[in-house]
Amino acid sequence: MNIDKLRNQTPGTSHVIHFNNAGASLMPSTVSESVISFLKKETLRGGYETANNYRDQIDQVYPVIATFINATPQEIALQENATMAWNMAFWAIDFQPGDRILTSVSEYASNYIAYLKLQKMMDISVEVIPNTDAGMTSVEALSSMLDEKVKLVSITHIPTNSGLVNSVEQIGDIIKPYSCLYLVDACQSVGHYPVDVKKIGCDMLSATGRKYLRGPRGTGFLYVNNEILTQLTPPFLDLHSAEWIKKEEYRVRNDARQFENWETNYAGVMGLKEAVSYATNLGISNIWKRITTLASTLRNTLSQISNVSVHDIGTTQGGIVTFTIDNISAELIQQKLSSNDINVSVSRKSSTRLDMEQRSLDQLIRASVHYYNTEKEISTFSDAVRAISTQANP
Ligand SMILES: Cc1ncc(COP(=O)(O)O)c(C=O)c1O
Known part of the structure; x- marks a missing residue:
């Protein structure tokens, strides 16, 4: 995949880091x-x-x-x-x-x-x-x-x-x-x-x-x-x-x-x-391969940040990455990321009550990547999450 070309065809990528593709993707x-x-x-x-x-x-x-x-x-x-x-x-x-x-x-x-x-x-x-x-x-x-x-x-x-x-x-x-x-x-x-x-x-x-x-x-x-x-x-x-x-x-x-x-x-x-x-x-196999590569990089990076917990389960995992940060609500994390032009969703218990109750979860940040996202965006995103985590857990 020619990611630069695909990003040029996606005007939103020059305005935001869009990790809300499970909400609504940026349209080409x-x-x-x-x-x-x-x-x-x-x-x-x-x-x-x-x-x-x-x-x-x-x-x-x-x-x-x-x-x-x-x-x-x-x-x-x-x-x-x-x-x-x-x-x-x-x-x-x-x-x-x-x-x-x-x-x-x-x-x-x-x-x-x-x-x-x-x-x-x-x-x-x-x-x-x-x-x-x-x-x-x-x-x-x-x-x-x-x-x-x-x-x-x-x-x-x-x-x-x-x-x-x-x-x-x-x-x-x-x-x-x-x-x-x-x-x-x-x-x-x-x-x-x-x-x-x-x-x-x-x-x-x-x-x-x-x-x-x-x-x-x-x-x-x-x-x-x-x-x-x-x-x-x-x-x-x-x-x-x-x-x-x-x-x-x-x-x-x-x-x-x-x-x-x-x-x-x-x-x-x-x-x-x-x-x-x-x-x-583009070919759905190429899309799937690129999404899973990016998502697994994101999961690995986030799981190394102090006070951040990644909550994904399952043996086959896709582009949806969910996490929490100790001592700060998902809503506030979303607001802080948004002020840095980073888009994510907040996922609440009432959306998937059986699963969330079984795992004693209340709210999560859902960062969902697509093929047009980049490793550089993951790095910027992780830096922003690290800064929020440090502020919330001095
Ligand atoms: C698993 C699942 N099913 C159905 C829906 C509902 O889709 P729509 O909002 O297009 O009606 C959603 C929306 O987030 C979803 O996550």
């Missing part, structure tokens, strides 16, 4: 320009007219995303974010009283809230698959929990704040003989790790545009395996996802776009298409 100019250019066309020609004029280019987003995750274009539905994508899939499942849902310790709050909401509506059980000693969802434990009452196995691939990458491919292999559905929250893994829906063997997978794909905010997508489409009922329908064919009758589309709405942010879609093409051109 080509992505922001495609959004702006589409908005300009809408401004001059009208929104509906522009969509009609550029329909072929807009529709290219489906094969571009499909190729990136080894799906078919008919298996992709555009969504406004990963939460909406995940909820569209989850609430489409025909849950019945007595069904079991198996999920991971590191499950994201919004997903878990949906399980709890469903539990208020009917008698289903939500069971958490224990972790291995290293902190990953245990494939062995899952294997002993599976039976015909399991309706759904729902796993977060790269959790919000524990650094790890769950073994979604192995999980897919284990559950293959069972009739349950398999939903993967790939919000933080698409554009980060080589996500291949066939290798994972998942039925549904949700993703966002703004994180590791480097797309615009307010974009995302859902993958639904064509073979299970008839087992699902979209929770909402409109005149795009279904056709009103007689006074008392409608017909639902027979592809994943039955999970879409008619109205959408076309400029954002153009940006998403550009972002996925950009990642495709």
